[in-house]
Amino acid sequence: METSGNVTYLNHPLIQHKISILRNKNTGTNEFRQLVEEIAMLEGFEALKDLPLEDVEVETPIETCMTPMIAGRKLAIVPILRAGLGMVEGILALVPSAKVGHIGLYRDEVTFEPHEYYCKLPDPIEERTIVVCDPMLATGGSAVDAITMIKQHGGKNIKFMCIIAAPDGVKKLHEEHPDVQIYVGHLDRCLNENAYICPGLGDAGDRIFGTK
Ligand code: PRP
Numbered sequence: 001m002e003t004s005g006n007v008t009y010l011n012h013p014l015i016q017h018k019i020s021i022l023r024n025k026n027t028g029t030n031e032f033r034q035l036v037e038e039i040a041m042l043e044g045f046e047a048l049k050d051l052p053l054e055d056v057e058v059e060t061p062i063e064t065c066m067t068p069m070i071a072g073r074k075l076a077i078v079p080i081l082r083a084g085l086g087m088v089e090g091i092l093a094l095v096p097s098a099k100v101g102h103i104g105l106y107r108d109e110v111t112f113e114p115h116e117y118y119c120k121l122p123d124p125i126e127e128r129t130i131v132v133c134d135p136m137l138a139t140g141g142s143a144v145d146a147i148t149m150i151k152q153h154g155g156k157n158i159k160f161m162c163i164i165a166a167p168d169g170v171k172k173l174h175e176e177h178p179d180v181q182i183y184v185g186h187l188d189r190c191l192n193e194n195a196y197i198c199p200g201l202g203d204a205g206d207r208i209f210g211t212k
């Protein structure tokens with residue numbers, strides 16, 4: 001793990017190995033979906049290490065003791081549709097009681113600008129730790145807009161988790177939302193003329209859902 005300001009690069013060998021399989025154009029939908037979920041779980045393990053705890057009383061078969069459990073309102077997981085959906089089950093495996101919101105955005109194929117079509121967040125959003133997830137942080141436009149929407153609804157304690165990021169996306173997200181902790185599976189080289197990440201893995205939504 002390597003941290004630079006509020007950006008954490010999750011360079012664990014298991015994450016790197018699984019990302020390499022994702023990149024392979026011959027990896028099929030089934031395996032791709034499974035890997036996205038597993039990587040999200042491994043990233044979540046690190047991203048959620050500061051969840052607040054409180055001691056509660058538990059009766060073991062031996063005696064009663066005070067023992068820590070996660071405190072406060074339940075976590076909110078907010079995938080950016082569509083591709084972010086692929087990461088939800090992996091994070092839910094760690095925190096099964098989490099609530100799930102959804103933000104629908106798609107990138108215009110010509111301007112690369114994000115367009116919003118859906119937003120539904122668990123109440124009260126302002127009292128929750130919020131994990132926004134999307135496998136790809138390319139120009140950063142989608143992540144920036146999604147987090148702006150969450151803040152407009154009152155969200156405060158926000159983390160953003162992606163699998164592959166481009167330097168432009170990390171820079172833009174950090175500049176626009178410096179309070180947000182960013183977790184990156186791998187930082188790639190650059191964007192191409194179509195604003196796709198190089199070497200990347202192609203279109204994450206299409207590869208998760210088997211569309212073209
Ligand atoms: C992809 C991806 C991100 C976005 C990243 O979604 O899942 O949401 O692009 O690009 P950006 O950082 O330049 O905004 P897309 O718009 O292709 O929609 P989809 O998930 O529905 O396929």
Ligand code: URA
Pocket residue numbers: 083136138195196197198200201202203204205
């Ligand atoms: N969205 C994707 O799915 N892949 C990219 O490389 C960039 C944006």
